Amino acid sequence: MSKPKVSKPKVAFYWCASCGGCEEAVVDLAEDILTVADAVDIVFWPVALDFKKKDIEAMQDASIAVSFINGAIRTSEQEEMVNLLRKKSGLVVAFGSCAHLGGIPGLANFSDKAGIFERAYKLAPTVTNPDGIYPQTETQVPEGSLTLPVFYDTVKTVDQTIDVDYYLPGCAPPPDLILNAVTGILEGKLPGKGAVLAPDKSLCDTCPLAEYKPEKISIKDIKRPHEVVHDPEQCFLAEGIICLGPATRSGCGERCIKAGMPCRGCFGPTRDVKDMGTKVLTSIASLIGIETEEEMSEEELQKVLAKIVDPGGLFFMYSLPSSVLRRRRIK
Ligand code: SF4
Ligand code: SF4
Secondary structure, X not given: OOOOOOOOOEEEEEXXXXXXXXXXXXXXXXXXXXXXXXXXXXEEOOOOOOOOHHHHHOXXXXXXXXXXXXXXXXXXXXXXXXXXXXXXXXXXXXXXXXXXXXXHHHHHHHOOHHHHHXXXXXXXXXXXXXXXXXXXXXXXXXXXXXXXXXXXXXXXXXXXXXOOOEEEOOOOOOHHXXXXXXXXXXXXXXXXXXXXXXXXXXXXXXXXXXXXXXXXXXXXXXXXXXXXXXXXXXOOHHHOEOOOHHHEEOOOOOHHHHOOOOOOOOOOEOOOOOOHHHHHHHXXXXXXXXOOOOOOOHHHHXXXXXXXXXXXXXXXXOOHHHOOOOOOOOX
């Protein structure tokens, strides 16, 4: 007699404005992906499996146990798909920095649609477009009408678009956190709604260089990572290299630090930090020129500050759409 078929929880994966790294992170579960695949029924994963939107539309509301959505919301298509997945899912997890905070695609909020189209379709050195032809949402061809999604002026996080239950931080989230999240969901052992599924400590608390971090840091000069040979027994900030570790949540395994690079904040802020960009900016500014033998003149201070190339891009590298700034003012 054949065993009765046990229905497994249905799981969906979807990507919006992202680089594909979050999809790689799922594959990086290595042999654990077989455990996950055995425990759940994957009903949607466009990057890996051939499911269609109509398959999801045909499902009952809330019949998907959890949808993992990575990437920020940039187009009308992404907006439509996350709304559909929200309706069909019990839980939605914003997966990775772009879904959580806006991420690298969110830096486009320093520009707008017109600026981005001009750069991508006209000014880029590899583009020849003398007639200034830009993508249109609707184009008539002899066979009928071709459509493209609307490209918005502003990149949004997933929770600025739909209700989100949990956040898995990181660019990309590391496999151990993904596995913990999936196991927690399957076993019904989850923290309160809205939780970020990573430790609520700062990266400095777990950083292998923390033992070299002086009690009081005085920054006399600012250097970019490629301008100095980093001392592996020195905290980056103490070397004058900007590190966002003090305002960033830990849980990544200190990947950048171990690879000789300062933290750029992809895990987002800890719970008590309201806005990580402004938090790091103000704390770095307060460390410049303190406790030097001779007080730095205004001119010397300005010279040091001028060495922070692209402060917006640096301090808000992963968090611009979710920050207090959110975007550049559109005229
Ligand atoms: S500032 Fe950066 S390098 Fe220094 S302890 Fe914190 S995370 Fe580590
Ligand atoms: S060190 Fe910072 S930027 Fe690098 S993976 Fe960890 S949280 Fe992200």
